[in-house]
Amino acid sequence: MSMGPKQAILAEFAGVARALGHAHRLELLEHLGQGERGVDALAARVGLSLANASQHLQQLRRAGLVANRRDGKFIYYRLADDGVTDLLTTLRRQSERNLAEVDRIRRGYFADRDSFEPVSREDLLERVASGLVTVLDVRPQDEFGQGHLPGAVNIPLGELQDRLAELDPDREVIAYCRGAYCVFAFEAVAALRAQGRPARR
Template sequence: MSSQGPKQVLFAQFAAVAKTLGHAHRLELLEQLAQGERSVEVLAQKTGLSIANASQHLQHMRRAGLVASRRDGKFVYYQLADDSVLDVLAALRVVAERNMAEVEQVVRSYFNERDALEAVSREELLQRSRAGAVTVLDVRPEDEFVLGHLPGAVNIPLRALEKRLSELDPANEIVAYCRGPYCVLSYEAVAALRARGFKARRLEDGLPEWRAAGLPVISGSA
């Protein structure tokens, strides 16, 4: 009777984690959880899934060690297991960008069309924001901003940007950020701001990567 060696056992477990990630809805749920802890109900609403479907996906990811959960009364809350999950998602993105023609086409036709300029690095933004040389603009919804945001950030969700342009100083460069490297909110915000004469750029990634780098994050409303 044959038995698996330790390497085969490990590879089988690694494959189980990879299989768990193999669903677009689960990647979208992880993007939401990268913003902070959420209840199943909120995650379902954010991703357009039914509560039952969202719960099923989350349970699969909990069993694979990708997320952790806690119960508070009738509600179950989820969060990322740890920042290593962000590393896995980043690695997936890099491999796909480099080796899949369809991904490269989407990046070129959608994202680069809206913003072909080099994004602002975390280090540059931290330095310039501390010097008061830039306006940091968080274009995520208000509830995500409350969970955590960059120090000194102004929260104007993309849907409200047009009506609240008067709150932004056109003399200051604006650096917009949202959920991650390919969050469309920051791309759309930068394109809209430039069309109205503002000097605007994007942060190279988003709040989760900023937090994972050990940089300061503030919670609560402005």
């Protein structure tokens, strides 16, 4: 029996949902949210073999979630458009609202590491404009170069201990990285607080 137009469209939607249905693919999308990346770099960041990363990226491309370009022997991927970020945000919020396990993990791992409420983007930009805080971007330098918050200072997490002197000791530090569940910001806040520095994420 042939599919009607509605069923055909729903089958296409299901293909997108299937592409989102793997943790490695979601993590690849999170990294691509920071900017265009080569397959090698993505594989290394996510901890996958080149072949596995390539297969996951091809599935995301077939679903229309990423686009790619070739430069000689190298293939670079990027998010297809801003709607992908919106889709991932909706997926995260829906999961946080309705899945007890997500809430349990969030409270058990992330909440225990940060006793202060995170700073909203709007509040952060106001504090930066008034000179009250230092915004610390703890992502790798190449991600910082792809885009960052205005006025942010880039000190990758692995360099933080050696570069503490670059941060004004009298200003609160607001650390950020890739997203709500990126552990770099939590680890940076813990390291700064251990040195007696006021810090939040």
